[in-house]
Amino acid sequence: MSMREETFDAQAEVERIRTRRAEARRKLYRKSRLDKYRAELVAMKRAGASCADLAEWLRVNHRLKIHRSSIDRYLKKLPELNEAQRVAVELEATLSG
Numbered sequence: 001m002s003m004r005e006e007t008f009d010a011q012a013e014v015e016r017i018r019t020r021r022a023e024a025r026r027k028l029y030r031k032s033r034l035d036k037y038r039a040e041l042v043a044m045k046r047a048g049a050s051c052a053d054l055a056e057w058l059r060v061n062h063r064l065k066i067h068r069s070s071i072d073r074y075l076k077k078l079p080e081l082n083e084a085q086r087v088a089v090e091l092e093a094t095l096s097g
Helices: 002-007 010-025 033-046 051-062 068-076 079-096
Strands: none
Touching: 033 051, 033 068, 033 079, 051 068, 068 079
8 A cells, every 4th residue: 555655646646637627628619601701701891891791691692591690709709800909999099098
């Protein structure tokens, strides 16, 4: 029994458990149906299209029925739109302040 206690490394076991739990927490990325149209959606959103406009465009031009809220969630996750919005907010704050 004393031999097992000597070979047991508690710190290593804790690290192994934490690594395994971190891997289990990782989000799995599933490819979106909107990925094919990402560039067009971003360009139209920057041009002032609403998410309802984008949903209509997808339905009419690509036979893809998707709700506007799904498009909104997809666009909010894109770094190119988040960067543009952040710059616009900073510019507005600079001009008003």
